Amino acid sequence: RVLIFILTPPDVLNWTFMLAVMASLTMIVGNLFALIQDNVKRLIANICVADVGYNLVGITSVTALGLTGNLYFFLMGGITTALSFMVIGVxxxxxxxxxxxxxxxxxxxxxxxxxxVIAALSFAGVPPLGGFMAKYLVFTAAIQANMSWLAIIGVLTSVLQVAYLLRLVNYMYAKEPKDETVIKEPKRMLVPIFILVAAIIILGVYPQIVFNLIDPVINQLPLIP
Structure with missing residues (x-):
């Protein structure tokens, strides 16, 4: 918000381009490091790094759609990250x-x-989960701001994300376990886990719930078309 208020249009063009470059590098590096990870916690941590890049894509457009996508992505990313680390912790x-x-x-x-699995699919941007709408908003904003190249990088790195997350799902469901013992999952942990799962699904299907809260804030900003 401070940047939008104090910078003139030429300055905005300069810092948005720098942000676009940072977003590209963060998306690429985060996903490449996640691709080579064997430790699941580190894999998710690198996805979070890549998500910072996706989040920056929305800011670079300096439009209402981009900032709406940025805030929505921030919310959904936080929920999905919390769910992932909670599950991995268990x-x-x-x-x-x-x-x-x-x-x-x-x-x-x-x-x-x-x-x-639901957290992984949301990270990957699979509809109708919240992660899909978040990526759709920021990529669309980039295209409308004449930064189609940035949206293309975002889509390509998202495809890479789908690949290594499907590898995780493959291990969970297609590989044979070391033993057949079924573990009794702690009920007290399942309650917050499924609250977060419900949030990812509901806010993905009905994103207007979030938009109704975001729009009044965005409308007060002196956005530069």
Whole structure:
């Protein structure tokens, strides 16, 4: 907001281009590092790095749509990240840390596994989850701001994201577990986990709930077309 108020249009063009470059590098580097991770917690941490880049895409447009997407992405990213680390925290208590450890997790911890799959799909931008609408908004804003190249990088890195997240899902459901013991999942942890799952689904299907809160704030900003 401070930048928008104090900078003149030529200055805005300069800093938005720098932000666009930063967004590109962050999306690329974050996803490449996630691709080579074997530790699931570090994999999610690198997705969070990439998400900073996606978030910056919305800011670079300096439009109402872009900033709406930025705030919506910030909210959905926070919810999805919280869900992911909560699930991984539960799994870690039972010794599941690497991709190999997650083999057959869908059979051993079915509810926790479903929650992690939903978080992964939201990170990847799969409809109708909240992550899809978040990416749709920021990429559309970039295209409207004549930064189609930035949107293309965003889409390509999202495809990469889908690939390595599907690898995680493959380990959880297609690989054989080390043993067939079904773990009793802690009910007290399942309650907040499924509240976050519900938020990802509901706010993805009905994003207007969030837009109604964001729009009055965005409309007060002196945006530069």
């Amino acid at each position: 799994a870690s208590r039972y010794g599941f840390k690497t991709l190999e450890d997650f083999s057959g997790l869908g059979r051993k911890m079915p509810f926790v596994s479903i929650a992690l």
